Amino acid sequence: MPAESLGQNPSLNLSDAAIDELSWPEIARTGWRIARMRVVIIPVILSLIALVVSLDPAPWRIWLLATVGPIGLAVAIRDFFWLKHRDLEPRHLPYLLSLVVLMQTTLIALTGGSESPFFIVLIPMVVLPAMVIGHLRSFAYFMIFPASVIWIFTVAGVHGWLGDLKPAFWGSGVEFRTNAVYAYTQATVITFAMALGAVIAVFLRLAIRRGARTVIEARQALLNATREQSRDLMTLTGEIAHELKNPLASIQGLSGLLARKLPEGSKEAEQMAVLIGEVKRMGTTLDEFLNFSRPVSGLAVRSVHPATLLADVTLIHEGLAHQHEVSLRVDPGDAVALRCDPRKVKQVLVNLLQNALDATPPGGTVTARTAHGPGVARFIIEDTGPGLAPEVRDRIFRPGATTKPDGSGLGLVIARAIAEQHGGAVSLTDRPGGGCRAELTLPLSPPADADEPRTQGEAA
Secondary structure, eight states, rough: OGGGGGOOOOOOOOOOOHHHHHHHHHHHHHHHHHTTTOOOHHHHHHHHHHHHHHSSSSSSHHHHHHHHHHHHHHHHHHHHTTTTTOOOOOOGHHHHHHHHHHHHHHHHHHHTTTGGGGGGGGHHHHHHHHHHHOHHHHHHHHHHHHHHHHHHHHHHHHHTTOOOOSSGGOOOOOOOTTTTHHHHHHHHHHHHHHHHHHHHHHHHHHHHHHHHHHHHHHHHHHHHHHHHHHHHHHHHHHHHHHHHHHHHHHHHHHHHHHHSSOOTSSHHHHHHHHHHHHHHHHHHHHHHHHHHHHHOOOOOOOEHHHHHHHHHHHHHHHHHHHHHEEEEEEOOOOOOOOEEEEHHHHHHHHHHHHHHHHHHHHOEEEEEEEETTTEEEEEEEEEEESSTTTTTTGGGTTTTOSSSSSSSSHHHEEEEEHHTTTTTTTEEEEEETSSSSEEEEESSSSSSTTOEEEEEEHOO
């Protein structure tokens, strides 16, 4: 569950799985770096193995190095590039840890088995995965392997089943064959240390999870309170805007009557024309605000071809394009069935196309076309205007963001709300070669909850 979805789901289920899913990206970033470091760590281990073999070149050591060495190097190099362009996921952990256990087991075997000084390295090899996995039951399956390595080498060393694995340059040391108590005590202590370290790591992870839950719950409570205040404010301002519509309509009507009585071409007539124009602009702004503040109604879904929607919208804008002295080109694209609310999708396309026409200077070109990808339909509108203005580039979908002298800055907010209701998105980017590229992407079928009403304010 992405972190940004916390503000969109007032009934967030803060289960352990949900907390882990939220915290995993941060853990994965660190784990990803460690996993890619295997291309350095594994050659270091192999270098130690090669050093041991060179100092005590027993045939079995040479064969073991010749078998494990190329496998380890090949896998480490492959993983370095394999992880380069993908995120680390929990399902990758067993695979990533298995090679490290194999390398460590080989190093222990070559340096004396149960008498190897590298036995102790198994402890951090267990503690770190325990912190990442975060669950005792899940981790118990992983711990079976390093614990088995310890006890297999210990029992085999005491009974002499594997022969003398200790390199000659180690000296006599502790003869585990004649000191079984010491051997079993060492295995018990290391196993206990691994288990204790793993339990502490898991409980630390649980403490972090509890802290994260507290922070998320506090943030969610604040978001819910802010959402309620925003909804109340939207309702109040919507009612105020609705109440302003009636007196504004009266002013517009009376202004029209007075304008007829004024001498044509007089200064008073010009002033009245300005007044009527401003009243109309106020009415348009109020209409857009009411559209912004009222809930988005459910979708009236039916099957339609994207090319048909685009043709209907461009047809009604041919006159405007001619008025702006702009060439309007249409590419219907391939036929594909799209399930959507045609009226609402047309509303989005009208907004994007009008913006493109308004931004394109005389002699320029606006191109409207459709395309489709896996499971989605795309409407693309490109213009040859000045492109996205720097002052609104980072807030283009926020209420009030506009470069038009008479714009309200709500059109794109409403367009995005309609697109998201369909499960899609609206984007504005720079067009290669100059101008702006607006793209509406919709799934071929809307999500199941698309009929649930919500406000554009919440979508913004």
